[in-house]
Amino acid sequence: xxxxxxxxxxxxxxxxxxxxxxxxxxxxxxxxxxxxxxxxxxxxxxxxxxxxxxxxxxxxxxxxxxxxxxxxxxxxxxxxxxxxxxxxxxxxxxxxxxxxxxxxxxxxxxxxxxxxxxxxxxxxxxxxxxxxxxxxxxxxxxxxxxxxxxxxxxxxxxxxxxxxxxxxxxxxxxxxxxxxxxxxxxxxxxxxxxxxxxxxxxxxxxxxxxxxxxxxxxxxxxxxxxxxxxxxxxxxxxxxxxxxxxxxxxxxxxxxxxxxxxxxxxxxxxxxxxxxxxxxxxxxxxxxxxxxxxxxxxxxxxxxxxxxxxxxxxxxxxxxxxxxxxxxxxxxxxxxxxxxxxxxxxxxxxxxxxxxxxxxxxxxxxxxxxxxxxxxxxxxxxxxxxxxxxxxxxxxxxxxxxxxxxxxxxxxxxxxxxxxxxxxxxxxxxxxxxxxxxxx
Numbered sequence: 001x002x003x004x005x006x007x008x009x010x011x012x013x014x015x016x017x018x019x020x021x022x023x024x025x026x027x028x029x030x031x032x033x034x035x036x037x038x039x040x041x042x043x044x045x046x047x048x049x050x051x052x053x054x055x056x057x058x059x060x061x062x063x064x065x066x067x068x069x070x071x072x073x074x075x076x077x078x079x080x081x082x083x084x085x086x087x088x089x090x091x092x093x094x095x096x097x098x099x100x101x102x103x104x105x106x107x108x109x110x111x112x113x114x115x116x117x118x119x120x121x122x123x124x125x126x127x128x129x130x131x132x133x134x135x136x137x138x139x140x141x142x143x144x145x146x147x148x149x150x151x152x153x154x155x156x157x158x159x160x161x162x163x164x165x166x167x168x169x170x171x172x173x174x175x176x177x178x179x180x181x182x183x184x185x186x187x188x189x190x191x192x193x194x195x196x197x198x199x200x201x202x203x204x205x206x207x208x209x210x211x212x213x214x215x216x217x218x219x220x221x222x223x224x225x226x227x228x229x230x231x232x233x234x235x236x237x238x239x240x241x242x243x244x245x246x247x248x249x250x251x252x253x254x255x256x257x258x259x260x261x262x263x264x265x266x267x268x269x270x271x272x273x274x275x276x277x278x279x280x281x282x283x284x285x286x287x288x289x290x291x292x293x294x295x296x297x298x299x300x301x302x303x304x305x306x307x308x309x310x311x312x313x314x315x316x317x318x319x320x321x322x323x324x325x326x327x328x329x330x331x332x333x334x335x336x337x338x339x340x341x342x343x344x345x346x347x348x349x350x351x352x353x354x355x356x357x358x359x360x361x362x363x364x365x366x367x368x369x370x371x372x373x374x375x376x377x378x379x380x381x382x383x384x385x386x387x388x389x390x391x392x393x394x395x396x397x398x399x400x401x402x403x404x405x406x407x408x409x410x411x412x413x414x415x416x417x418x419x420x421x422x423x424x425x426x427x428x429x430x431x432x433x434x435x436x437x438x439x440x
Contacts, residue, residue, distance in 0.1 A: 134264050
């Protein structure tokens with residue numbers, strides 16, 4: 001472990017120096033489990049914040065639609081200066097019914113009494129809000145998956161460092177012994193050189209892995225929406241992760257696709273398209289509205305006396321709008337919407353098949369990942385045993401240094417494949433849970 005500590009100190013010093021000019025004064029320290037990281041991301045990740053804003057926007061959209069059916073009140077004030085007043089001819093004589101200066105102030109009111117498209121719009125607005133809520137859920141699932149995978153990547157990198165450190169200790173001990181044997185004339189210089197090459201390679205791999213570990217921590221913090229200059233310590237360990245899943249529960253679930261948020265979103269889009277079709281059909285039926293107005297009009301030939309006399313007026317009434325012929329525009333719009341609904345139904349059916357295929361792929365990948373991981377564990381144990389026996393044979397003079405070197409290389413290769421298999425298995429478990437809609 002001393003090599004890890006030394007390298008971590010050196011690298012952390014480099015990183016801190018690089019950030020010293022831009023580190024924020026409110027840099028914080030966190031000690032988080034996987035769930036802690038996910039919960040933090042729910043509150044700070046940009047996609048989550050935007051999804052929350054979309055829900056608020058949808059609320060305002062519903063209120064906007066409701067407002068269309070409420071009384072609409074407006075006021076107006078008009079001033080006119082007739083430089084030449086209009087005239088009318090009556091009985092061969094010209095008369096003007098206007099005076100030069102005019103001012104009209106009025107308040108107008110309209111109220112929908114019946115409009116089919118408005119009623120459909122209210123239903124569609126609620127569905128639009130449902131769409132934003134489901135989009136928020138989809139963002140939560142994506143954040144959950146991304147944070148979990150990034151957390152696992154850090155855990156796997158730490159495990160890789162542990163294995164590298166163990167290998168470095170072993171080869172360093174062997175190198176020191178070989179150097180002493182070479183000085184005493186028991187082994188050749190080439191044996192020392194072979195071990196030195198392996199030792200230097202492991203040290204280089206250790207340094208690279210430490211740098212990648214720093215990057216993996218930053219990636220995790222990025223997925224969480226946490227400033228990367230903050231310090232993050234992981235509470236969970238690899239041994240805390242349960243890779244086991246009861247596959248029988250997955251294979252017996254034939255309606256899992258309904259748990260997928262993607263299916264729910266597509267269903268909601270279908271409902272919106274159906275409401276749009278219904279709205280366009282309502283444009284073929286009459287609409288009825290109430291309207292009224294009250295105001296004061298002022299007229300005079302002298303602008304100074306314009307407001308001396310007022311002429312009030314008030315009216316109320318209803319307006320019936322009956323569509324008769326629109327050049328087949330509305331019927332063609334309805335047919336277009338009908339096609340859109342049919343396409344949405346096709347998309348929903350195709351999505352069901354796609355989700356079933358994705359689930360099968362995730363299940364097979366998960367099974368293969370577990371099997372590969374188990375094989376790599378066995379290979380790792382065998383490689384350690386081969387190296388142990390090779391060293392004993394070499395120390396007893398019945399084996400060669402090449403045999404030991406090859407055994408050491410085989411162990412390093414087994415360690416690398418185990419690390420890759422471990423990460424693949426962890427990721428496949430996350431993908432399996434996502435594919436079956438078990439990430440909420």
